[in-house]
Amino acid sequence: MTDTTLLRPDAWQQDGPDRVRLLATRCGRCKTLTFPPAPSCPACWERDQLTIESLPKHGALHSFTIVHTPGTGITAPYAVGLVDYEEGVRVCGRLRGGAHLSVGMPMETIPGSIREGENPLSGWMFQAVTKSPEPL
Numbered sequence: 001m002t003d004t005t006l007l008r009p010d011a012w013q014q015d016g017p018d019r020v021r022l023l024a025t026r027c028g029r030c031k032t033l034t035f036p037p038a039p040s041c042p043a044c045w046e047r048d049q050l051t052i053e054s055l056p057k058h059g060a061l062h063s064f065t066i067v068h069t070p071g072t073g074i075t076a077p078y079a080v081g082l083v084d085y086e087e088g089v090r091v092c093g094r095l096r097g098g099a100h101l102s103v104g105m106p107m108e109t110i111p112g113s114i115r116e117g118e119n120p121l122s123g124w125m126f127q128a129v130t131k132s133p134e135p136l
């Protein structure tokens with residue numbers, strides 16, 4: 001399975017070597033927040049009253065798994081997880097520090113290399129707030 005949100009340039013923005021922001025659309029009619037940004041609100045189908053908002057830097061780890069069979073250009077094993085934000089949005093992403101992850105722990109959004117080699121891909125990753133980063 002490929003997470004195509006990683007390939008969407010409108011879903012994230014790198015603000016520096018250590019900082020990345022995830023972007024979402026806020027519906028002006030029903031206030032639903034949608035990640036990745038969408039051309040219409042999935043709750044009420046509003047198309048005109050949509051604004052772009054940044055998600056907060058921190059969320060909570062909802063679940064995760066360790067991947068042992070990677071795609072081309074990706075080194076395994078690595079961790080992938082779902083991070084929940086207080087605003088009601090859940091985001092999938094790579095995780096750093098897979099050996100010390102636990103459900104519910106606070107996570108922060110960081111920039112990271114998703115794939116290396118001939119066709120490199122950069123995007124966002126998550127790492128535990130309370131643990132020092134470690135390679136997996």
Ligand SMILES: [Zn+2]
Nearest residue numbers: 027030041044
């Ligand atoms: Zn709406």
